[in-house]
Amino acid sequence: MHVEIYGSPVLCADTEAAKALCDRRRYSHVVRDxxxxxxxxxxxxxxxxxxxxxxxxxxxxxxxxxxxxxxxAERAGIIEQLLGGQ
Structure with missing residues (x-):
């Protein structure tokens, strides 16, 4: 299982922040434009x-x-639970 981010990978600071959070936490993720x-x-x-x-x-x-x-959800530990303890 992985994180899917539907955003604008070029123009959206929030999309970039979501990607950065996934990178920091080493969550497998994909960005969909x-x-x-x-x-x-x-x-x-x-x-x-x-x-x-x-x-x-x-x-x-x-x-x-x-x-x-x-x-x-990440601060509350929910994302890690949803990912199965990744």
């Missing part, structure tokens, strides 16, 4: 139809939310 790739945007809309901001972050099928929610 929801700002520049229509397929990724459609996939995001299917998975989180009410989301209005980027990035939107998932762990497996669990929608964590935006960067603030991801940071809070």
């Amino acid at each position: 929801a700002a520049g790739d229509l397929i990724s945007l459609c996939e995001l809309r299917r998975r989180a139809p009410l989301s209005a901001t980027l990035p939107q972050i998932f762990v497996g099928t669990h929608h964590v939310g935006d960067l603030a929610a991801f940071e809070a």
Whole structure:
């Protein structure tokens, strides 16, 4: 299982911050360009139809939310639990 970040890898400071957090914690992650790739945007809309901001972050099928929610879940140990103690 890994972290999926739907964001804008070039223009979004929050996407970069989510990637940096994954790198620091050594979480396996992938970034999907929801700002520049229509397929990724459609996939995001299917998975989180009410989301209005980027990035939107998932762990497996669990929608964590935006960067603030991801940071809070990481501090609470939830991300590591979702990843199975990675």
